[in-house]
Amino acid sequence: MRNKSAKVSIVLIALTATSFSTAVAATTKATPKPTAKASAKPTAKASPGSSFALPPVIIDPSTVRSATISMKSALVFNLPDETGITTNISNRKVAEFFPGGSQGTYTTHPGVKPLSVGTSYIVVQKYGAMVGVVKLTVTN
Numbered sequence: 001m002r003n004k005s006a007k008v009s010i011v012l013i014a015l016t017a018t019s020f021s022t023a024v025a026a027t028t029k030a031t032p033k034p035t036a037k038a039s040a041k042p043t044a045k046a047s048p049g050s051s052f053a054l055p056p057v058i059i060d061p062s063t064v065r066s067a068t069i070s071m072k073s074a075l076v077f078n079l080p081d082e083t084g085i086t087t088n089i090s091n092r093k094v095a096e097f098f099p100g101g102s103q104g105t106y107t108t109h110p111g112v113k114p115l116s117v118g119t120s121y122i123v124v125q126k127y128g129a130m131v132g133v134v135k136l137t138v139t140n
Contacts, residue, residue, distance in 0.1 A: 054073040058109070061134050062124075065132075068138075071139070075114075077110050082101075086126075087112065090120050094117075096115055
């Protein structure tokens with residue numbers, strides 16, 4: 001009887017040791033090395049007004065007559081109702097209009113983003129009626 005119980009004990013110890021070593025091996029996997037290298041170049045072009053280095057300059061075009069922004073900023077129009085807003089830009093080489101509206105999970109205000117250093121007049125309209133005229137100066 002002793003011989004049988006010793007064999008059973010040895011088998012149980014061997015099974016326990018095997019399952020324990022398998023469990024340890026499963027929880028201590030080696031960390032894989034990264035395969036992709038970081039790139040300094042941007043992979044996709046950002047949408048207008050979405051990735052500026054400086055915060056935007058926010059104005060009410062019905063009361064503000066001039067504004068100065070840098071090339072890394074934007075000019076945003078803060079109006080109570082932003083539906084039907086359009087602009088006429090005197091120098092389209094200096095600035096470009098981007099409409100506001102629902103972006104899915106958030107809403108943006110309309111505004112202009114700088115294209116080059118210079119000066120331009122921006123006529124802000126709501127359904128064709130003039131809201132205001134802003135002299136925009138874009139600096140470096």
